[in-house]
Amino acid sequence: MSRIGKLPITVPEGVELNISDDNVVTVKGKLGELQQQINKDMVLKVEDGKLTIVRPSDSKDHKALHGLSRALVNNMVIGVSEGYTIIQELVGVGYKANAKGQVLELALGYSHSIFLELPQEVSIETVTERGKNPTITLKSHDKQLIGQVAAKIRSFRKPEPYKGKGILFQGEQIRRKAGKAAAE
Numbered sequence: 001m002s003r004i005g006k007l008p009i010t011v012p013e014g015v016e017l018n019i020s021d022d023n024v025v026t027v028k029g030k031l032g033e034l035q036q037q038i039n040k041d042m043v044l045k046v047e048d049g050k051l052t053i054v055r056p057s058d059s060k061d062h063k064a065l066h067g068l069s070r071a072l073v074n075n076m077v078i079g080v081s082e083g084y085t086i087i088q089e090l091v092g093v094g095y096k097a098n099a100k101g102q103v104l105e106l107a108l109g110y111s112h113s114i115f116l117e118l119p120q121e122v123s124i125e126t127v128t129e130r131g132k133n134p135t136i137t138l139k140s141h142d143k144q145l146i147g148q149v150a151a152k153i154r155s156f157r158k159p160e161p162y163k164g165k166g167i168l169f170q171g172e173q174i175r176r177k178a179g180k181a182a183a184e
Contacts, residue, residue, distance in 0.1 A: 039069060087135055
């Protein structure tokens with residue numbers, strides 16, 4: 001049996017979970033509301049504040065969907081109760097980030113600034129301290145959306161292995177390569 005799929009999901013206080021007839025799960029909490037369509041073959045049961053997902057058979061497709069369905073619903077429950085935070089660092093001389101409302105302005109060594117408009121569900125904060133790399137902090141209740149936004153920001157200047165410049169997730173280690181001087 002799926003190790004992840006068989007784990008029950010504890011629904012915390014203040015989180016409301018609704019399951020419709022066509023397996024659309026709606027989760028409401030203090031941070032927002034999320035909806036997700038779960039495969040119609042999966043059976044969702046709520047008992048004593050715990051949600052369990054049961055698969056109908058041990059076929060390969062059902063085994064694959066079992067853990068996926070549980071992970072999607074669990075991410076929704078965590079999102080509306082606690083939320084998700086992603087912190088990114090800008091490493092490079094002259095790299096800057098500035099947030100004005102829902103628009104992020106990035107100066108990444110190109111001849112022009114990059115402007116990115118963020119969805120309303122994602123809140124952004126930029127911090128620039130003297131002697132430290134500028135940071136971008138993203139917060140949202142939707143894990144999938146915040147991941148897509150963070151990946152989009154990172155795609156503007158991916159970290160490179162020679163000098164380590166680029167947009168990194170906080171705590172990320174870049175494997176460094178020796179330059180051509182090491183070849184001699």
